[in-house]
Amino acid sequence: MKYVIGIDLGTSSVKIILVNQLGIVIDEVSKTYPLIQERSGYSEQNPEDWVHQTIDGLADILKRFDGDREEIEGISFSGQMHGLVLLDAQQKVLRNAILWNDTRTTVECQDIYDAVGEERLLEITKNPALEGFTLPKLLWVKKHEPDIFRKVSNFILPKDYVRYRLTGQLHMEYSDAAGTLLLNVSDKTWSREICDMINVDIELCPPLVESHQQVGMILEDIANKTGLSPSTKVFAGGADNACGAIGAGILEDGKTLCSIGTSGVVLSYEASQEKDFEGRVHYFNHGMTDAYYTMGVTLAAGYSLTWFKDVFASNESFEEILEGVGSVPVGSNGLVFTPYIVGERTPHADATIRASFVGMDSSHERKHFIRSVLEGITFSLNESIEIFRQSGKRIDTIISIGGGAKNDEWLQIQADIFNATMVRLSSEQGPGMGAAMLAAYGSGWFDSLRDCAEQFLIEEHTVTPIPENVVKYKELFTLYKEVYRKTKELNNRLAMFRS
Known part of the structure; x- marks a missing residue:
């Protein structure tokens, strides 16, 4: 072997x-x-x-x-x-x-x-x-x-x-x-x-x-x-997002990836460099020869969840803090989180903006804050998907990798907010698998990276959107997008107080 x-x-x-x-x-x-x-x-x-x-x-x-x-x-x-x-x-x-x-x-x-x-x-x-x-x-x-x-x-x-x-x-x-x-x-x-x-x-x-x-x-x-x-x-080898795309089989038109690690990425395959997104999303060379990909980035995706855990539940595992999320209704009982704890990149290239919890009241428990963080991260990624769709791309199936693929409740949140079927791979190794596939292809094991993907990658689980949740999240997404506009100037003025 x-x-x-x-x-x-x-x-x-x-x-x-x-x-x-x-x-x-x-x-x-x-x-x-x-x-x-x-x-x-x-x-x-x-x-x-x-x-x-x-x-x-x-x-x-x-x-x-x-x-x-x-x-x-x-x-x-x-x-x-x-x-x-x-x-x-x-x-x-x-x-x-x-x-x-x-x-x-x-x-x-x-x-x-x-x-x-x-x-x-x-x-x-x-x-x-x-x-x-x-x-x-x-x-x-x-x-x-x-x-x-x-x-x-x-x-x-x-x-x-x-x-x-x-x-x-x-x-x-x-x-x-x-x-x-x-x-x-x-x-x-x-x-x-x-x-x-x-x-x-x-x-x-x-x-x-x-x-x-x-x-x-x-x-x-x-x-x-x-x-x-x-x-x-x-x-x-390749950039982590290019390798993540390879490791998820994003190797032809119509393929889209959602990767949630420290940062969060929504990435879609492009066969040429001819499209013009006017800088609203990134346009990079793929790890596959003469191919490209468009990409939107949330700077603090998984990092937002890690921050919350470290500050409020440092002695607990991620599994423990996520346990009650499924019992919280869509919209976290009126609590909205924007994941701007280190600024933001897509669609707001803004190093000064900072995160917000909006709508807090005395009824909210920790589980509401946790679900709100998951929803806020996903809303941020959905802003990139919205840009892709506005350019004419059809996005109905998305491969999910990273932390967002490991929790079934979060996977359902993604399906409902993105209004797309989410797919989890049986052996989800993300960029590391993409790197291994480049080595396998480079070593001559396969005639192409697509052939390698057919051998290496197997779908394990799919989650479809729940129609009533899609409707609710569509309305909440509109409110989410307003938070950036309404807090931008406030955060600019607060910047002088940060050490």
Whole structure:
């Protein structure tokens, strides 16, 4: 039997899965690492933590593996998007990585618009300038840490740095490069025009490769530390959302994904780059060659639930706090939550907006707040689905992965708010499975990623919308959308009081 390994470098942990030729997950391990938040809006990590935990996780997998290590043919990666890793001429890390959920770069986003122009930026990159993207972070370091910036030889993204440390080879693939604001998404080349306009040397951009492309082999030192064979092939991998799409079979027109992790994503396959969403949702290169995907993002999806648990129920499991949700009626007895605890991205590119509970009264118990959080997260994701439908896309079936797929009550809430059939996969491994599939395809096991998906992915459970709930949620969704408009100015004025 042959095997591949998928490595998913997330925001809170690295998850590693060992998958055989039948698509069965043989083993998995997760290793956590800390988030560094020195000020409100700042979010960083030490790249060495990623490397250390990835190597430890691989070693754990190999210790438990009772086969021949030569049977593990390939490794590929999924990774958190947009994070900025800066390397000097010796490829040493110059500072902590600035992550996707860091919102310090509002001024730099305006600087990009001033230099490039909003219309031209959308023409080249298909995306607006948002705080979460990589280029604003690069300009922030250039402006605020000039001594560090002068030493920069390359910038790369989180998974690319881990892959570099395992192989000694430096690359970036298209699905992650599309989230930097430096890639010409249609031409699949770094944009010299943008680099020149913002006065950034294009040589800082690493070589570009396809997601399924082999980029190296495991270094001997890493082989000794992990137990892997030095002959193990390493493939480029993809951005977490691109890999999540692959791992859910979003590989042809009409396929849509809802992924709820730390952030939340609604993603739909696009066969070409010709559609114009005017920057209202993201438009990125897929991990599948010459394909694309549109994507809406809720910055604090699962994180909103984690925040609530940590603050109000730190000694309980998620299963425990969700127990009473099914007994709460649609609309949480008149309680509405907006999940803006770290700002928002789609459709409101707003780093200043903050979360609200609206409609609280003395009748509300904890279970009402919990259901309200679940509904608010889902309402936020539905704003992206609404944009897709307004563009003419038909969305009647959605693959759900991540935390939102694991709880049946939440899955029903999604079906009712989205007004679509929700599908849960039998082995839901999300981006990690997508990374493993890229390794399987790259290793020559299948003629295409679609063939791989047919073998690896099996539907386990479907949930259909309840008509009376759909009607109620449609009305509540209208009220939900008003909260942003009515609290925007208030939050702007409150910003000066935040530390």
